[in-house]
Each structure stands twice: as C-alpha cells, then as structure tokens.
Amino acid sequence: MRRCVTLLTDFGQADTYVGVLKGVLLSLNPDLQIVDLTHTIPPQAIALAGFHLAQAWPYFPADTIHIAVVDPGVGSARRAIAAQWINGCFIGPDNGLLTHVLQGGWPQQVVELTNPAYGHPAGRSATFHGRDVFAPAAAHLSLGVPLTDLGRPVDVSTLCQLPLAGYESIGNGWRGTVQQVDHFGNLVTTLPSSLLVQCHPASSWSLWAAGRRIPLGLTYSSVPPQALVAVVGSHGYWEIAVNQGHAQAMLQLGIGDPVELRPAP
Incomplete structure (x- = not known):
C-alpha cells in the first residue's frame, strides 16, 4: 500500500526548496503519495505552522508521515526528531511545532534523528535539514525502517512546547x-x-x-x-x-x- 507523506513549510513557491524536498523523497521511495498541506506559512512562524499541522493531522490515514519544516534554528543545537503516534508520525525540528498536536496526547515514541545511515548521502548541511535530514528519514521510514533505527530515544517530556494563546x-x-x-x-x-x-x-x-x-x-x-x-x-x-x-x-x-x-x- 502506498504511504502518504504530507509537507508543511515556510519555503514559499518562488524557489526550488519544495521541489528538492520532493525529489529526495521520491528518489528513495518512488511509490510515495506526497500531499502539500501548505508552503505559505510566514517565515519563521512556528506557532502558526503548529496550528495548521494540528488542524490537518486528523484527516489523514493513520500511517501518514507528516514533515513540517519551519526551522529558524536550523543547524543549531535544536534537535531533529521523529515522533510516532497511533494516528500518524511527525518528522521535523523540535522547536515547538508540535505544541498544538501535543494537546491531544503524547506520542508513543520519539527519537532524535542522529543515524547518518538514514540521512542524505551527501551529508548534513547547516542550512537545509529538510533535504538532508527530514526527507530522507521520512522516506526510509515509509520503506519499513523501524523508528528506533533512525536515532537515539528522546524523553517525550523534554519536547519543546511554546506558550499557547488561549482565552x-x-x-x-x-x-x-x-x-x-x-x-x-x-x-x-x-x-x-x-x-x-x-x-x-x-x-x-x-x-x-x-x-x-x-x-x-x-x-x-x-x-x-x-x-x-x-x-x-x-x-x-x-x-x-x-x-x-x-x-x-x-x-x-x-x-x-x-x-x-x-x-x-
């Protein structure tokens, strides 16, 4: 059965970043079904991206892999993670993007993407982890690589969360x-x-x-x-x-x- 991968970024449509992301995914797994959630998140708007991710997540098959890349801290000490729920998997930076999703419950398993065997063969750049880390990890996961092979375990209680605007x-x-x-x-x-x-x-x-x-x-x-x-x-x-x-x-x-x-x- 074809696996679905969704993409949510602040890349816009003027450059080739989105296309490259898809190219990496399809090079590793040509059978993927890729759905663009949106690429028009305002630059660095992590909280808004998290809101959109949480709103869209429930409408996809339970084995969907959701890649979200709004990543002003790319190349820094912030963690690159994969988080598995019963109804979906998130791959992206641990920078608060999951804040809204976490209101519905904790993931069953989280790993930091540290295994270079499942990154881009050319290595990890300091500015484009969507291409070099997140897309390869998602593609390998879609091919049946166990989540635990992608990197070291992460304590779910340490996931980054942003303050929620409430009422x-x-x-x-x-x-x-x-x-x-x-x-x-x-x-x-x-x-x-x-x-x-x-x-x-x-x-x-x-x-x-x-x-x-x-x-x-x-x-x-x-x-x-x-x-x-x-x-x-x-x-x-x-x-x-x-x-x-x-x-x-x-x-x-x-x-x-x-x-x-x-x-x-």
Whole structure:
C-alpha cells in the first residue's frame, strides 16, 4: 500500500526548496503519495505552522508521515526528531511545532534523528535539514525502517512546547486573541465554539473586536454582503468574517490582537 507523506513549510513557491524536498523523497521511495498541506506559512512562524499541522493531522490515514519544516534554528543545537503516534508520525525540528498536536496526547515514541545511515548521502548541511535530514528519514521510514533505527530515544517530556494563546474569563464573557488570518481575510480567534454551549440563546451574544460589535451567525451569508459576522469555522473556533469581503482589511487586526465574546448590551 502506498504511504502518504504530507509537507508543511515556510519555503514559499518562488524557489526550488519544495521541489528538492520532493525529489529526495521520491528518489528513495518512488511509490510515495506526497500531499502539500501548505508552503505559505510566514517565515519563521512556528506557532502558526503548529496550528495548521494540528488542524490537518486528523484527516489523514493513520500511517501518514507528516514533515513540517519551519526551522529558524536550523543547524543549531535544536534537535531533529521523529515522533510516532497511533494516528500518524511527525518528522521535523523540535522547536515547538508540535505544541498544538501535543494537546491531544503524547506520542508513543520519539527519537532524535542522529543515524547518518538514514540521512542524505551527501551529508548534513547547516542550512537545509529538510533535504538532508527530514526527507530522507521520512522516506526510509515509509520503506519499513523501524523508528528506533533512525536515532537515539528522546524523553517525550523534554519536547519543546511554546506558550499557547488561549482565552480568559472576564466576568460576563471571555477574552481571547486572533490566532490566524486565513487566505480570505477571516480572523480565526482562540475562542472555541464550546464556550456558548451553556449560553442560550446564542443570538444574545456578540463578538467584539476593534471597538466593533459583531453579530453571531451560522454562515457567512447570515448577514448582507460586506457586513461583519462571527461564525464557528471548520476548525471549531469562532472567527470574524465579512460576507464577500475581507475582515482583516476592514478591522486592521492581526495575530495576537484581542477579541471578546460577551452578551450584547
């Protein structure tokens, strides 16, 4: 059966880095099925990359190998790792990329990629571990090489984790932040949909951002064109959108800016 490998990077599409990554994978295992999650993560945006990885991970077969390369510390003392869960394997730098994934549970096994036999034959450069370390390790793993052969064991409790942007109670509601601005300009917040489970009717609540009251809706088209609306996105968080428009441009908000969910006055 063909193994699936996903790629998530901040490489962009202007250079050959993504193509080279695929070339290394296919040179070692021509039968791989490679899926591009995204290569448009902003440079060095580790936390955002981790958010996307955690959102995409559950929709793939359990034997999928996920390569994530957003690696500002490439060539430094940061570890290159492979981490195995029941429902997937991660290969990439140990720099906090797994923070969101780890909220769902610890991996069964983690190794540091230290065995040169499963790296690129030309050796390990100081600037492109995607090509020299992560892609070869993933390809060998897909061919049946045991995870334990790739390197030395890692204590899962030592995995790097970043502080998670969450939300807090503000008495009559909750305060969170924007955690993602998607391609459509929607502002994805850290406020989960579950916050309103016990609050009925939901129509008596609103999202507040940039001094604006934003009504809650079921769909983007719950409001007229060019009007603001807050909906639960496919990821399970409240997001601010503009029907047939661009919420980020309208509100001039970005990642880390505050939002509140509270009763309408």
